Amino acid sequence: MLNPSSFPTVLSLLRDRKFSFIALLASAPLLLVFANGGVAWPCPFLHLTGIPCPGCGLTRATYLLLQGDVKNSLTFHAFSPVVVLGLGILTSSVLLPERPRARWAEHLAKIERKTGIVILLLVAMILYWLGRVIFLNSTFVQLIQG
Amino acid sequence: MAALGLIGILAMLAALGCLVLFIMVLIRQFQTAGPVHGIIGIVTCTIWTFIWGWMNATKLNIKNLMLIWTGLIVLYIILYIIGGAAVVSQMGEMPTNMQ
Numbered sequence: 001m002l003n004p005s006s007f008p009t010v011l012s013l014l015r016d017r018k019f020s021f022i023a024l025l026a027s028a029p030l031l032l033v034f035a036n037g038g039v040a041w042p043c044p045f046l047h048l049t050g051i052p053c054p055g056c057g058l059t060r061a062t063y064l065l066l067q068g069d070v071k072n073s074l075t076f077h078a079f080s081p082v083v084v085l086g087l088g089i090l091t092s093s094v095l096l097p098e099r100p101r102a103r104w105a106e107h108l109a110k111i112e113r114k115t116g117i118v119i120l121l122l123v124a125m126i127l128y129w130l131g132r133v134i135f136l137n138s139t140f141v142q143l144i145q146g
Numbered sequence: 147m148a149a150l151g152l153i154g155i156l157a158m159l160a161a162l163g164c165l166v167l168f169i170m171v172l173i174r175q176f177q178t179a180g181p182v183h184g185i186i187g188i189v190t191c192t193i194w195t196f197i198w199g200w201m202n203a204t205k206l207n208i209k210n211l212m213l214i215w216t217g218l219i220v221l222y223i224i225l226y227i228i229g230g231a232a233v234v235s236q237m238g239e240m241p242t243n244m245q
Contacts, residue, residue, distance in 0.1 A: 054188060
């Protein structure tokens with residue numbers, strides 16, 4: 001049987017400032033383009049199948065949450081607070097000096113190993129997506145396609 | 147109208163190419179980085195897999211794959227914008243006072 005604690009941790013990647021910087025840099029244009037009414041990363045899965053993927057709506061939801069619009073943000077995607085938290089962790093990893101960053105990353109990796117929080121969140125996100133696709137299909141598609 | 151159809155078909159082909167290349171890199175991601183990274187790749191609209199792919203392109207010898215994927219994404223975004231603009235301009239040409 002698979003043991004999630006044996007998986008390589010994701011949060012230990014935060015030790016690498018270059019990685020954090022690239023991840024943060026990649027999310028900035030998505031939010032900026034969206035803020036100006038565009039779509040920076042059209043989802044090929046949605047385009048081909050007509051079904052939104054598990055991450056569809058997450059950019060909009062994150063943008064709305066950063067603007068303080070909690071209700072609409074959660075309507076678009078319930079996992080937007082997790083993304084905002086992730087962006088905060090990435091920012092801290094970029095800004096912290098070498099030693100505290102290494103300690104911070106090791107601390108987070110330890111929490112991840114102990115609790116399996118990342119895999120739990122991912123499984124919850126997949127279940128959330130399945131629920132939306134199965135029970136709220138037309139509403140979900142309409143919401144994402146605007 | 148025909149041009150719009152052609153743009154739609156091209157966008158669909160570019161999206162299909164993107165999806166195929168995403169699956170190819172995703173398989174490498176599952177094999178090399180583990181299931182957690184693979185699932186993150188799935189739930190982030192392919193973005194995580196794309197970043198991870200470029201960060202490991204030399205190590206995994208997938209530079210050509212990543213270049214083709216990047217090209218297709220750029221093409222897809224351009225077609226998406228052109229398609230959107232064409233639809234908006236056609237809507238503007240429609241008669242507004244229908245009786």
